[in-house]
Amino acid sequence: MNQNVSVLIVGAGPTGLMAANLLAAHGIDFRIIDKKSRATLYSNAAAVHARSLEALQSLNLSQLFLKAGLRIEYGDIYRGKKLLAEIHFKTIDSEFNYLLSIPQNRSEKILIENLLSLHHKVERDTTLMAIYPFADHVEAVIEKPNSEREKFTANYVLACDGAHSSVRGMADIDFPGNDFDQQFLLADLTFKRNISQHKIRAEFNDKEILFMVPLPTGNVRFIINIPEDHSLYQKETVPLETVRYVCQNRLAGFNTIDKIHWHSFFWIHSKMSAAFQKERIFMLGDAAHIHSPAGGQGMNTGLQDAFNLIWKLALVIKGHSHQKILASYSAERKPVAAEIVKMTDRATHLIANQNAMVIWLKTLAFKMVNRFQSLQHKIVNHIAQLDYEYKDSTIIDYTHRISLRAPKPGCRLPNIALKRQQFMFSLLEPHRHTLLIFLFNTTAEKQAVILSSSICSQYKNLITPVIISTIKKLPQKNNVIQTTRRLLNKKLHINVNAVYLIRPDHYISYCQKNFGADELLMYLGQTFTSEHS
Ligand SMILES: Cc1cc2nc3c(=O)[nH]c(=O)nc-3n(C[C@H](O)[C@H](O)[C@H](O)COP(=O)(O)OP(=O)(O)OC[C@H]3O[C@@H](n4cnc5c(N)ncnc54)[C@H](O)[C@@H]3O)c2cc1C
Incomplete structure (x- = not known):
């Protein structure tokens, strides 16, 4: 062996x-x-x-x-040729807001x-x-x-x-799990006339669905459903000309296909x-x-x-x-x-639902999404997978909260902009834990520095402490960054001295108010073995 x-x-x-x-x-x-x-x-x-x-x-x-x-940056949703909603990916809460x-x-x-x-x-x-x-x-x-x-x-x-x-x-x-009956045709196409390079297009009517996603190759990813009464239903291989005819039919009056580069049929399994x-x-x-x-x-x-x-x-x-x-x-x-x-x-x-009532409700829902920015913001962040919470983890300590709206254990640390071009995640050393020490007043300065040095010496290879300070006179060393009380309050809802332990995957595993070391060290003792120096 x-x-x-x-x-x-x-x-x-x-x-x-x-x-x-x-x-x-x-x-x-x-x-x-x-x-x-x-x-x-x-x-x-x-x-x-x-x-x-x-x-x-x-x-x-x-x-x-x-x-x-x-x-x-955008996604347009149409019912037939009528625009119902324009989705703005720019509102995604990340450095990568698209x-x-x-x-x-x-x-x-x-x-x-x-x-x-x-x-x-x-x-x-x-x-x-x-x-x-x-x-x-x-x-x-x-x-x-x-x-x-x-x-x-x-x-x-x-x-x-x-x-x-x-x-x-x-x-x-x-x-x-389940297998769905719906069949879809996926094709990468080029059109004779250019279409917008920065928009996804989704279209539905009583029977049909169409998605178009521009690709960086200049092609467009095109997905349509094949209704059950369609001659292509349940077929896996068909002549390219038939595929072209079906795609072109769905694009009636909108655009003309130049070339089909690749196509494939798929069914949905869940x-x-x-x-x-x-x-x-x-x-x-x-x-x-x-x-x-x-x-x-x-x-x-x-x-x-x-x-x-x-x-x-x-x-x-x-x-x-x-x-x-x-x-x-x-x-x-x-x-x-x-x-x-x-x-x-x-x-x-x-x-895929073709029921008239559902189509009416769907139309209404998309109109609401278009109208209410907060709803749209929630949807795009969910699709971007930024808001998943680990609610029942065996290694997250959920005991403390800093405030009702402040980031909490089990959530991804929000990647807020600290300055122009400087985001929160730039403070996190990749593949290690980071201890973020939020310092708001001079009276606690000494305690913050002691906590930082003690973590540094005890967990040298595993945890990087970073002090985020709103105090102007703190010496600017590598692990101290200066910011404003207003920014921390407005964007993170943190306005008291606090400590956050951030995992290598950006999730918060522990937090506490003030800089007492006892509870934090107890938590670290449960997470890490003593063989870490
Ligand atoms: C036509 C098509 C379009 C898609 N479009 C989208 C889309 O738009 N968006 C999206 O998010 N997802 C899409 N997907 C799904 C996406 O491709 C998959 O979710 C993704 O590829 C999953 O990645 P994976 O690495 O888990 O598995 P896979 O990509 O399936 O990779 C598994 C690998 O394991 C290898 N393997 C299997 N058995 C063994 C073995 N015994 N020994 C050694 N090697 C083995 C296989 O050869 C394969 O390379 C699409 C998939 C297809 C087929």
């Missing part, structure tokens, strides 16, 4: 590649295998949301994504090239054949390109092997893995959840699964945390996946 590896990643789609990049950033040894001989050539998942860009920023990859993608359109093959290429630059490579044409779980490791059997089989052990296995996950089957985990962890095996991405493409959530949710799990695995593998923190992966991500499956199911039912 070959030697042990800390982590085996099965599947090099977006989820597996994200997990691999994060493990590499943490300096953890791993192998990543994929049964296919190459990465996808297609544009499949084309929408990357703000929360994913925040995760990619921690890998220094967000700028490469932005360069390779197209920023979409939706990034980028074909999946480009996203995967960036992740693969970054891995290569860190001296890691996907083992292609390599299939997982069997896994045997033991108490302290997992035995894996893989088949390599020359049909040679290799047996080795891994401390942990990450199932990133997609909707038909073989790991899920091998681990005997159920995948219950399923969730019964368990996200079984001993040392973790389910991530499509292996854990599949659902309707409404809102472009699929790939983004997989990226967040990896962003949630990998820092925890890294802490455990390095001996800095106890194995039990890994249970929080399922406690945190399973409810999020369940909510996304429910939300996209509902959206799909609503979009």
